[in-house]
Amino acid sequence: MMGVTMRIGELATKSGVSVRALRYYEEQGLLAAGRSDSGQRHYPEPAVDRVQLIQMLYGAGLSSRTIAELLPCVDAKVSTPESQARLAAERARIDEQITALIHTRDRLDAVIASTVDPANGCTVVHD
Amino acid sequence: MMGVTMRIGELATKSGVSVRALRYYEEQGLLAAGRSDSGQRHYPEPAVDRVQLIQMLYGAGLSSRTIAELLPCVDAKVSTPESQARLAAERARIDEQITALIHTRDRLDAVIASTVDPANGCTVVHD
DNA sequence: CTTGCCTCTGACGTCAACGTCAGGTCCTAG
DNA sequence: CTAGGACCTGACGTTGACGTCAGAGGCAAG
Structure with missing residues (x-):
């Protein structure tokens, strides 16, 4: 199957944010990325939804730090x-x-x- | 009558914003101020409401420039x-x-x- | 193998709405 | 008349969420 993972450019266009923003999200601990042998980031499909959730929270005025504190509790459901x-x-x-x-x-x-x-x-x- | 006009500190406390912010609003053309002979700003009572309106608009995500474009049309009612x-x-x-x-x-x-x-x-x- | 686009890692630039500091003036209470 | 708070004008500092540029490597097509 193709497209089970994607590179950063594709995620950017699919989620409507910039490549820079995605790298920034990773830097802030909001978005994990797998790496190919050559160091290129790759993401699974659900990353699109995740990015959009992050965008929603930014839109609501939350800071990176706050989002970083909320997301784990979304993921782990703990x-x-x-x-x-x-x-x-x-x-x-x-x-x-x-x-x-x-x-x-x-x-x-x-x-x-x-x-x-x-x-x-x-x-x-x-x- | 006292208090028909006030100085910047009083306006700041009454409207709940900083003195610096008030000077900034003036700089951006959002808030006019009278001047005493010695150059001190003085404001009439309604300035309190005006500042709070400005704050509301900032709170709604409007920029200084946008607010500056809207306020005259509030004032002049033109x-x-x-x-x-x-x-x-x-x-x-x-x-x-x-x-x-x-x-x-x-x-x-x-x-x-x-x-x-x-x-x-x-x-x-x-x- | 080369062309051309994508991606990488730094690292500096940006913009808005103020915060803050310096150095000097004003004003009012005592 | 004097102390000390309020005020003045620059002007530089701050913060967050990226933008942008430089220099170098990766990858599918022809």
Whole structure:
């Protein structure tokens, strides 16, 4: 079967991140890579999902260090009280972020409404 | 009346940001400041709200440049087709961010569930 | 065997939103 | 009038997640 493993370029295109980023993830202990005799990295298919999970967590504002602390507990499925606390804490952080963003969006909606509504002393300029 | 205007330190404590940040906001054109004869900045009360709005927008991932482009259209309440488009675009971006965060939270919930549920081959370790 | 693309390891560059320090001025309480 | 805190303007430092470049080796095609 072909494609049971892939090299870094293919993983990059499949997961939508740069080659540099993948090397960085490895450096940060987020993504393990096998090596060929000549030292080239190779990855199994599930690495694509893993990279996308990493991207999600970055997107949620987590740092490499935090992600590095969470991922092992995802992999090993081993639950210590500490890891549970970490997961819960990050979940809570994301929750707060969502709340804040909704708040911000509402604020922006108010601004949009005021700039659209001429009753607010708003001047609408057309091209 | 006292406190109709305030100096930078007071604004900093009232709005919960650092003095340095306030100077930076001014530098970026986000926050105007009056000057005393000796060159000291003074701000009116509404500056507190303004700073908090700025913080909200930063919190939503907007850059200084983007905020600088949005704020005038908040102040002047002048609506050009371009400014409407900008506002709508940023609102949309925030919406996408919220969606992504909810997605991430769900993912994290799944992880939490799997680490908590022994049926998933998870090992629970107590102190 | 060579051409050309992919990959490797350093290692320095970048960018934003400030932090921090230096050296000097201002202002208010006592 | 003087001490000490608040303020001023540069200007350099910081941090994270990569970008980018240099120099060298690897690999499938022709």
